[in-house]
Amino acid sequence: MIDRTNPVPVQTGSPVFAFTLNGEPVAVTAPPSRRLLDVLRHDLLLTGTKIGCEIGRCGACMVLLDGKPVNACLTMLYQVEGRRVTTIEGIAGGKDALHGVQRAFLEEGGYQCGYCTPGMIVSAAALLAERPDPTDEEIIEALSGNLCRCTGYGGILRAVRRAAAIGREADG
Amino acid sequence: MAMKEQAPGRCPEVWRPRDAAEACRLKTAFGPDGVFTAGGTLLRTQWESGSAAMPGTLIDLTAIPGLAGIRADEGQLVIGPLVKLSELMRTEAVATAFPLLAEAVRRIGAPSVRNLATIGGNVASAVGDALPALLVHEAELLWHTGGRTETTALEDWLADPGRAQGVRLLTGIRLKRTDAEAPGGPPGRIVGAYRKLGRREAFTPSLVTIAVLGRLSEDGTLTGVRMAAGGGSAVPMRLRAAETVLEGARVTPDALVRVSEAVLAEYRPASDAFAGAEYRRTAAANLIAAEWLRLAGAGREGDGR
Numbered sequence: 001m002i003d004r005t006n007p008v009p010v011q012t013g014s015p016v017f018a019f020t021l022n023g024e025p026v027a028v029t030a031p032p033s034r035r036l037l038d039v040l041r042h043d044l045l046l047t048g049t050k051i052g053c054e055i056g057r058c059g060a061c062m063v064l065l066d067g068k069p070v071n072a073c074l075t076m077l078y079q080v081e082g083r084r085v086t087t088i089e090g091i092a093g094g095k096d097a098l099h100g101v102q103r104a105f106l107e108e109g110g111y112q113c114g115y116c117t118p119g120m121i122v123s124a125a126a127l128l129a130e131r132p133d134p135t136d137e138e139i140i141e142a143l144s145g146n147l148c149r150c151t152g153y154g155g156i157l158r159a160v161r162r163a164a165a166i167g168r169e170a171d172g
Numbered sequence: 173m174a175m176k177e178q179a180p181g182r183c184p185e186v187w188r189p190r191d192a193a194e195a196c197r198l199k200t201a202f203g204p205d206g207v208f209t210a211g212g213t214l215l216r217t218q219w220e221s222g223s224a225a226m227p228g229t230l231i232d233l234t235a236i237p238g239l240a241g242i243r244a245d246e247g248q249l250v251i252g253p254l255v256k257l258s259e260l261m262r263t264e265a266v267a268t269a270f271p272l273l274a275e276a277v278r279r280i281g282a283p284s285v286r287n288l289a290t291i292g293g294n295v296a297s298a299v300g301d302a303l304p305a306l307l308v309h310e311a312e313l314l315w316h317t318g319g320r321t322e323t324t325a326l327e328d329w330l331a332d333p334g335r336a337q338g339v340r341l342l343t344g345i346r347l348k349r350t351d352a353e354a355p356g357g358p359p360g361r362i363v364g365a366y367r368k369l370g371r372r373e374a375f376t377p378s379l380v381t382i383a384v385l386g387r388l389s390e391d392g393t394l395t396g397v398r399m400a401a402g403g404g405s406a407v408p409m410r411l412r413a414a415e416t417v418l419e420g421a422r423v424t425p426d427a428l429v430r431v432s433e434a435v436l437a438e439y440r441p442a443s444d445a446f447a448g449a450e451y452r453r454t455a456a457a458n459l460i461a462a463e464w465l466r467l468a469g470a471g472r473e474g475d476g477r
Contacts, residue, residue: 032186033230055220056213056285057375068258069284074216078186078232123284144375145282 019080021046022090032078037061039077040087048088048118052147059146062119063087069126071145088118091125100166101125101159110159112150120146124160132167134160188232192239192316192341195231199339202229208341210234210254211289213281214297239292239343242266250314251345253292257302258283260291269349272366272383276305279368282375292342295326298333303408304383305366306345307400314344327410360389365463369403369455371446378403379447380455384463392422392468401435401456406442413438414460423468431464432457 018027021044028039037054040046040063052060054073061072064086092099101124104110111117120143127134127142134142139160148156187206189195199206206229209215218224233239233254240254244265251260260266261277280301281289294300295313303326311326317340326345329336364385370376380403386394397418402408414434421427441452 031183033184055217056281059282059284062284065287068287070287071284074213074285074288076186076212078188079212079234141374142283145284 017077017081019082020084022086023093028077030077032076034077035073036063036075036077036080036085037072040072040085046087046089050115050118052115052119057145057147058116059119059123059143060116062122062146064091064122064126067126067129069123069145086122088122091122099125100170101128101163104159104163104166105156108155108159108162110151110155111148116146116148116150120148120156124163127160128163128167132171133164136161184227184230186230186232188235191236192343193318195233195236195341196316196318196339198229198231199341202231205229206231208233208296210293211256212293213285213289214293233292233341247349249347249349251291251347253290253295253342253345255291257281257286257289257291257294261286270305270309270347272305272364272385273302273309273347275366276302276368276381276383279366291345295345296342298330298407299402299405301368301378301381301402303330304381304400304402306347307408307410308364308383308385308398309347310398312346313342314346315340316343317341330407330409333407360387360393360395362386363388363467365467367459367463369459380404380441380452380459381408382456382459382463384460384467386418386467388468393420394418394423394468395420399435399460401439401441401460403452403456404442404444404447406440406452409438409440411435411438411460418464423464428461428465432461435460 015031016027016029018025028043030039030043037049037051040049049063049072050060052058056071056074059071062069063072065075065080066084092102099121101121105117105121123143123146127139131138136157139157143156187198189198199208205227207215207227209230210233219226240252242252242255242263242265243250249265249269257277257280261274267274280286280294291302294302306326313324313326313329315322315324317338366383368378369380370378380401382401384399386397388394397415399411399414400408401411411434414431417430417434418427435457436453439453439456441449441456443449
């Protein structure tokens with residue numbers, strides 16, 4: 001019934017999915033619908049991406065897909081094939097480097113328990129890449145998919161404002 | 173075959189058809205065990221919550237040409253179902269001609285969800301929060317049904333989403349520009365509003381969503397009045413009786429009471445553990461009346477300048 005001469009299965013023979021992870025090419029052998037969250041944490045041992053709600057609400061698993069924030073718990077492996085994935089481990093672009101947002105979170109105390117922090121930083125970095133000098137309203141909108149149960153968000157907002165200022169200083 | 177290494181229901185196999193006909197053939201072959209998917213955000217939420225079982229097969233639509241992008245021609249807009257919500261709300265042609273749709277989409281999920289989720293999935297779910305806005309804009313749905321293309325008014329499809337026989341694939345959402353209705357129409361300006369009521373201010377599933385649209389003349393008379401309501405697991409619907417109350421009328425306190433009564437009588441929301449149908453009906457009626465009052469008031473204010 002299915003026309004098998006017209007090749008459609010995403011995964012036949014070798015179930016290998018290639019994509020760029022934190023600037024490096026990777027090839028992962030796993031079922032196509034495996035969650036990116038599980039691929040990152042369990043298959044590639046990058047545990048900076050956190051597991052929270054697992055339904056795209058809390059933002060603890062935020063990663064960048066071609067530079068845009070997505071929830072790794074909602075994203076399946078086959079959906080990232082050939083694309084660029086950036087996790088918290090790669091956000092600064094170097095092993096010991098700190099992204100401006102990471103520096104700002106440290107300086108402003110933008111965290112308490114720290115569990116939401118990787119996701120917050122990924123979302124904030126994506127915002128600042130697109131809008132280097134965001135309004136408070138834009139910061140709140142950009143972080144609306146990231147929940148923090150400790151801070152009350154005050155320190156996080158300060159940190160993102162500070163990161164924007166760091167960016168301006170760097171540019172100036 | 174390599175596909176069979178995972179137990180069904182745990183990690184579905186994925187097929188990627190290259191055209192709409194092939195997608196329909198696959199769906200026919202797999203039956204209920206094959207599910208069309210694009211962004212997959214709603215499906216994942218359903219699987220995790222247990223409201224839907226994980227299927228054995230995902231039929232990924234993202235490689236099908238012609239389903240992406242937004243085409244504008246001759247006063248109409250055809251939105252491809254693969255258009256991401258984030259792309260849709262940022263498209264100038266949508267924001268200017270169909271601001272209610274842009275506003276509705278801006279209220280769905282959070283930025284990261286909108287970077288994955290597609291408008292086609294929101295529509296095909298039959299409960300998406302974009303639907304009330306699409307209803308008042310009188311959207312039409314384009315379908316591939318095996319061998320041919322079919323067009324259905326969104327309102328007709330929503331009246332019974334499961335009615336259509338056979339396998340079909342959504343290939344476009346067509347909107348006619350309100351601007352295009354101006355020539356020959358009555359004088360006045362287009363006014364409209366979209367409101368979403370949830371349990372939080374932002375990034376929350378809806379309890380009630382409403383959309384209203386009409387043409388407000390300088391003397392305060394409304395024509396072309398359209399209203400719709402939805403939210404939660406309710407299938408959104410046009411509110412025809414409420415529309416009749418305001419058609420050709422002015423927004424007076426008496427008219428608003430009758431609009432509100434009409435909404436209470438005809439809107440059929442769904443209950444859940446958090447909010448009963450009665451609450452949602454009342455909220456829909458109040459939101460609609462409040463929006464018409466605001467829109468008519470803004471009109472008078474504008475005239476005075």
